Amino acid sequence: KHNFSAGPCILPQEVLTGAADAVRDFAGMGLSLLEISHRDKNFVSVMDEAMALSLELMGLGDDYAALFLQGGASLQFAMVPFNLMKAEGGHAAYLETGTWATNARKEAHGFGKVTVIGNSSDRNFSYIPKGFAIPSGLDYVHYTSNNTIFGTQMKAFPKADSLMVCDMSSDIFSRQMDYSAFDLIYAGAQKNLGPAGATLVVVRKDILGKSGRYIPTMFDYPVHIKGESMYNTPPVFSLYVSLLTLRWMDAQGGLSEMERRANARAAALYGEIDRNPLFVGTAATEDRSPMNACFLLHDEATHKDVFDGLAKEAGLVGLAGHRSVGGYRASMYNALEQSSVDALVDVMREVERRA
Numbered sequence: 001k002h003n004f005s006a007g008p009c010i011l012p013q014e015v016l017t018g019a020a021d022a023v024r025d026f027a028g029m030g031l032s033l034l035e036i037s038h039r040d041k042n043f044v045s046v047m048d049e050a051m052a053l054s055l056e057l058m059g060l061g062d063d064y065a066a067l068f069l070q071g072g073a074s075l076q077f078a079m080v081p082f083n084l085m086k087a088e089g090g091h092a093a094y095l096e097t098g099t100w101a102t103n104a105r106k107e108a109h110g111f112g113k114v115t116v117i118g119n120s121s122d123r124n125f126s127y128i129p130k131g132f133a134i135p136s137g138l139d140y141v142h143y144t145s146n147n148t149i150f151g152t153q154m155k156a157f158p159k160a161d162s163l164m165v166c167d168m169s170s171d172i173f174s175r176q177m178d179y180s181a182f183d184l185i186y187a188g189a190q191k192n193l194g195p196a197g198a199t200l201v202v203v204r205k206d207i208l209g210k211s212g213r214y215i216p217t218m219f220d221y222p223v224h225i226k227g228e229s230m231y232n233t234p235p236v237f238s239l240y241v242s243l244l245t246l247r248w249m250d251a252q253g254g255l256s257e258m259e260r261r262a263n264a265r266a267a268a269l270y271g272e273i274d275r276n277p278l279f280v281g282t283a284a285t286e287d288r289s290p291m292n293a294c295f296l297l298h299d300e301a302t303h304k305d306v307f308d309g310l311a312k313e314a315g316l317v318g319l320a321g322h323r324s325v326g327g328y329r330a331s332m333y334n335a336l337e338q339s340s341v342d343a344l345v346d347v348m349r350e351v352e353r354r355a
């Protein structure tokens with residue numbers, strides 16, 4: 001099958017094989033990964049390597065901590081203001097570029113003043129607002145780098161004189177950039193890293209402990225840094241699969257290679273969307289996401305059944321667009337082979353030939 005699912009998403013075959021092996025017999029222990037103590041040295045080394053390799057792939061040093069937490073990216077919507085918004089006179093800014101960005105912004109209201117510096121809901125989040133003003137003296141600015149549902153991606157991240165926070169759930173580890181421009185990055189694993197159940201948080205350590213508010217233990221980043229992501233029982237399976245994926249990315253050539261492949265996949269699919277008169281892309285061209293490509297048939301009534309039938313025959317799965325956009329969404333995460341994109345493009349050409 002060619003898996004275009006938006007999340008949980010495709011994983012490399014060798015990662016799935018390695019994960020299956022570890023479920024049967026982990027590290028030659030004669031026990032399953034799922035039935036050993038997370039304090040066992042074999043698992044502690046999985047956690048340590050996953051945290052270290054995450055920072056290494058992003059080119060970040062030991063002024064940052066990498067954490068693997070639970071609760072999904074959605075829990076980070078609250079954990080970020082808990083830790084970074086000042087108890088007295090707290091103020092943060094959010095760029096509202098999609099449903100996830102809106103959910104993050106809503107959660108922050110309970111913690112202090114929230115300013116929306118830009119919002120693209122006027123055109124169903126089909127573009128990234130630009131040229132917005134950022135107030136000074138904020139606790140932080142919150143961006144969403146890739147809008148999974150609407151297929152847009154931020155190519156530049158306007159700087160502020162405050163901390164910069166970014167939800168990178170759906171494009172983490174897919175491109176090279178200056179990750180040190182951010183003070184806190186978070187991402188649910190299940191889009192580009194592993195199965196659901198783990199959330200990667202990368203945070204500059206010296207920004208923590210300054211909010212002046214009571215933070216419940218499980219919401220407190222320093223607790224998890226001190227506990228080396230094992231303050232409580234970690235989701236060992238998600239962690240192990242994430243480590244295998246991190247190793248896979250590293251072995252393939254790291255983020256420069258992930259970016260090269262993502263650009264090649266995107267060029268092939270968007271090229272066809274633009275060339276083929278039956279289809280139209282929904283996102284503004286300059287903001288198109290290489291991870292999630294959203295497109296419609298001009299004439300669904302005439303061509304939808306043909307397209308869906310041919311797609312099914314070709315083994316293409318996970319192409320249904322999110323209900324708030326409609327049409328189709330091809331998610332092309334790191335593990336998707338170019339040949340899968342070629343198979344989709346072939347189907348689009350065949351629909352045109354039969355029209």
Ligand SMILES: *Cc1c(COP(=O)(O)O)cnc(C)c1O
Binds near residue numbers: 100147167168
């Ligand atoms: C999927 C997604 C989320 C939600 O992630 P959960 O881990 O399910 O909470 C948040 N932000 C973005 C950009 C996403 O794509």
